[in-house]
Amino acid sequence: MxxxxxxxxxxxxxxxxxxxxxxxxxxxxxxxxxxxxxxxxxxxxxxxxxxxxxxRALSPQDTLDVLDVAERITGLLARSAARGSADADCAAALRQAIDDLADADAAHDSAAFASARRRFYRTLLEMSGNRELRRLFPAIQMPIVYAQHRLGSLQALRLRDYRVIAEAVLAGRAEAADAAGTAHVRNVREAIGVETARAAATSPATRAAKR
Structure with a gap:
């Protein structure tokens, strides 16, 4: 599903x-x-x-609540994953996931991008070695957020931010990885906010009220 x-x-x-x-x-x-x-x-x-x-369909407040939780946990995930940067197999898998994301983006292949995105996060979870994160992270309702807000800009945003996260994780820089993970969700929130405001400004009800 x-x-x-x-x-x-x-x-x-x-x-x-x-x-x-x-x-x-x-x-x-x-x-x-x-x-x-x-x-x-x-x-x-x-x-x-x-x-x-x-x-499930998310209300505007539901969406903000999901993003609040995702911001904290994504930062924690990236920070924890940085501790596993010495694992050669995981490091190679993370680099491969980034390459696959870039290839899928260039080919405009949404299915391949979604698959590579899942591998990216699975690798971070494996690198973190944190069982609670493995249990909690899949429960965050980001798939519904992305399904409900189909923004053309989000894929490029994700690829850009994932590269920053991966760079910090692979370098073993926990603070920078945490900041990159947190910033990613904030960037998603900002993009959704801009889209929501634009949609509200162009809605029939808003145009009628301005007459």
Whole structure:
């Protein structure tokens, strides 16, 4: 489901019909129900009474709350990962993830970019050696934030910031890595804020109020 959000196969607010999901994934309805329950526990899906399941849609305040948490944890993740900079295999994997991100961006391949992004964060988690971060980081609802705010500028922003994070991590500079991770989420927040303000300024209600 998370991969589907990144690839725009699913969108926030979308209703999820068990029979359709069972057919799509080639599984039984019991398996679908179990998966929906698990996704509900993770905050990806909502299960309202007497209505079909739906992918969670974030309010403006929900989005800010997610970004507040992501800012702290991404900084901590990068700081912790810097402690593993001496691990040659992890360092090579992180460099490869950055190369793959750059290649996907140049090819305008969103699926490949999403895959490389997941490898980038998995490598940081492995380098950190922090079990609590491995448990908590996937629970942050950034996939919904990105699915709900489809900004053309975000991919380039992510690639630029990931390079800065990787450089600090690979150099073993914990403070710089923390700052880079924190700055990345702040940059995302700023980009979303600009987009939200622009959308509000051009909405029919706003134009009508100015007349």
């Amino acid at each position: 998370v991969n589907g959000l990144e690839l725009q196969r699913f969108v926030p607010g979308q209703r999820l019909v068990e029979t359709d999901l069972a057919a799509h994934f080639g599984v039984g309805r019991n398996s679908v129900r179990e998966a929906l329950q698990r996704l509900a526990a993770e905050g990806i899906v909502e299960l309202p009474r007497h209505r079909s399941a739906a992918i």
